[in-house]
Amino acid sequence: EVQLVETGGGLVQPGRSLKLSCVASGFTFSRYWMYWIRQAPGKGLEWVSSINSDGGSTYYSDSVKGRFTISRDDAENTVYLQMNSLRSEDTATYYCAKDGDYGSLYVMDAWGQGASVTVSS
């Protein structure tokens, strides 16, 4: 069974940093692209970042580019999201998701339960 478990969320002051982790199990982690998606309280889903299967290519939304860094450790079956210079508008539940076996299609076919991040003084 595929499982994705996010950790590292919490309350942080504006301008500070936080690192989220997502530990994967139940599939061959190294084969798949991974994603971070966030959802502000009462709002819709927002794609944040993607990383390809070998970690050599990373992508970011304009809202986090230059502040957030996605990375992966295939030995630990873990994808990370380093978040720097946090702002109040980064307050959200952060989900990690895995890509699926759909050829060239980008299909987030499994999601974690999310980690809550609150940026407030």
Add this chain to the structure above:
Amino acid sequence: DIQMTQSPSLLSVSVGDRVTLNCKASQNIYKNLNWYQQKLGEAPKLLIYYTNNLQTGIPSRFSGSGSGTDYTLTISSLQPEDVATYYCYQYNSGWTFGGGTKLELK
């Protein structure tokens, strides 16, 4: 950047209704569109990929269609467990979610 617009944002429905949710892209996305269902307090779940392909385990009352810039998710006969928010998502150029359509029971 491609923008995704879903309509309506809120839909009041009854059990047994045929329900149609719309998603419009700001440019042609060549059917590179998925649909997700999110129930209150839960993570999103994949329903449909590449416009009209039903994900394994999803009931056949869900179907998708569309091309170019206009896409539709249809629920043929709404069940109580279908009350949720539905998001379209394009991956033709970057990755973008629509704003969502929330279904509520009348």
